[in-house]
Amino acid sequence: MSRTPAAERPRVPFDRRLAAAVQKVTANALGPYQTAIVRIGFSFTWLLFLLREWPHRLELYGPDGPWSWEMGHRLITDNNAFTVLMWSDGRLWFEIVYGLAVLSALLMLLGWHTRAVSVVFMAGVLSLQNRSIFMGDGGDNVIHLMALYLVLTRCAQVWSLDARRAARGRDGGAAGPLLWTVLGGFLMAATFFSGTTGEWWLLVLLWVLWLGQGLWWLVSRYAPEEPRTLLDVVANLAHNATLVVIMAEVCLIYATAGWYKVQGSRWQDGTALYYPLQLDYFSPWPALSDLLGASGLIVLLLTYGTVMVQVAFPFTLFNRKVKNVLLAAMMLEHAGIAVLLGLPFFSLAMIAADAVFLPTAFLVWLGARTARGRDRVLRRPRAEAVPPERSRSGDEHSPRTLVG
Template sequence: MSTVPLQRLARFVRATRAPYQAALFRIGLAAVVAAFLLREWPHRRVLFGDRSPLSYDMALTLIEQEGTFTVLSWWGGQLWFEIVYTLTIVAALAVMVGWRTRTTTVLFMVGVMSLENRNTLVGDGGDNIIRIMVIYLVFTRCAQVWSLDARRARAARARGTESTADRTGIALWSVTGALLFWAFGLPVQGGWPLVLWLLWAVHGVWYVVNRRLPGHEVRSVLDDCAAMLHNAAMLVIAVQVCLIYSTAGWYKIQGLRWQEGSALHYALHLDYFTPWPWLSATVAANAVLVLALTYLTVAAQVAFPFTLGSRRVKNVLLAVMIAEHLGIAVLLGIPFLSLIMVVCDAVFLPTALLLALRTRLGRLAPRPPQRVTTVRCAEKAPQVPSGSLARSMTE
């Protein structure tokens, strides 16, 4: 029996797939969360803090009943809330630029879940998606491109110091370990404390193997395991997006208003869905446009999972879905739900488009001036052809 198919499957699974899509997903998710937290800064204490209508004692009861996790349950004072809220914004910015993503994605997940689970009664569909996606993000290798981590790794390889001690990483790992011991102590409890301790231990093992055994087989095994975990997480994200669209589309089909094509008409006449009354009135006045947009929404959501087998059809429908979300953000005034769905749709973007976008943005970025070093010597310098000189300066 030939082993070639199995070898090809092993190479496919062990390679990190969709690194550019994962990087765009990381940047978009962190940017949306940071923008949301900054926008709600004046109302943060009412939504998630000590001034919330859901008091601290009631929140503890709800957290216990739902079995959720939040560090805000440790203390109900304003100081602790302000620390958690501020650190979540800082973690979101660090994840967005790709700084120490192995640690900051975990801190980002803990912060977002703590705020969202403090008062689940004020959330919507966008909050549910954010809570799910920040967990998936931890298990992806989302900083291999378009990140400060990737830039630092390239510089280390160029200097030949890839396996040297990383003082910043050691300090960050030690601080997070001390925080885990302070929060949960030992022996390790089950649930989320166990998950956080395991993530902390895996990061430590990864550093030791990378430092002490850079060319050993153990290093290759860990790298393959990380790649397979990344691929599984990206697949789960894609499946989650398909489930969101399919369930939303099939539930819409069962509604009478969606069947007759008037659902959008009624949504445009709701006061809390009309940030631009004149724009909503203009769209609602065109019955044909409302009918077409209503049926297009249902058809696109139901058909999206079935178009993944055809690249061209998928790309066309993906553009339609992104345009639809942007239109909903403007027309109905729910920007963060729409933006988080656009970020999730980015997982399906073709790599060629992302590479072309990177090239175009690279051309727009200012280039640093080249430094030319003049060497003085007593003897006359040999004549170098202009073509060779140009090539030597650009290499």
């Protein structure tokens, strides 16, 4: 059957197209798989980092570090950064904060009560990183930003314990109100110590999120019709706007990195990659570094290739196939950085940020393969998918509307 030529198809009026676009943005939290993989990627990266640095935590962020509590307090007073580690210089308080950071990263990875846990996750990231700002690198900066963004996204619509609970028609039980009460107590303490933690705007945001979560629970329990729909619209708008910001942030990172490299003489003559390969602290595999550094052609190709991929990537978003090819190239590049230069957490953070551009079809396939592998390891039968119209929870209580 022949298709109707594009010139002969009836034109949809602009007002109808605009109304359809508004309906799509307000009625749906777009990119559920993309935001889920970003959530999993950054929480996994932060969790691995905290566990790897567990033996050195006191030197990095605690009272035994070269950046003393007094020096940190003086800097925090000047730059108004947020960190709860300034509330006390005792080791017990530091261990509590570090332990909560590890726990929140694990719960964020699993997607358990993600709305509340994402705030704790953000507080843990900001508290540790702002305590000793000279300990971080580019990957820490990306985690810092994404921890803020994830609070405003509905990143647990899929691949989370929240989504599984919603699909089974269950609510959060007593855990939700208990978490809300405990976090309210911590928020009051943070407000009391605001003179030392700084960033008043962040405290205002936390209070708005805390009150909004309480309102969400009350409306869901006692007014599930129009008021709940209105809250869903607000949540979807916040999610979609934040998703656009995350994508723009990734493009900005690569654009600025690429254009700054273009201005460097070592990048212009194609020798920039050679120099980090000769540094001992960037050479976990000296033999491999020497092998690559000995080939001028490989160094030239990798140097120019890095610049071209970073500069070109933001422009490839207009072509899906080219974008996917460059996206795979950038992920392979970061994997190479992790191995060659010994920067695994920087590479994991950047790969997690790149994942926001992965196509939905690939992510669905990846999720299905992962689920099959999990069931094969656990030796349990695969559960049949329940059609949406047969779900016990009904359309108005679908995972999309219940999980933020």
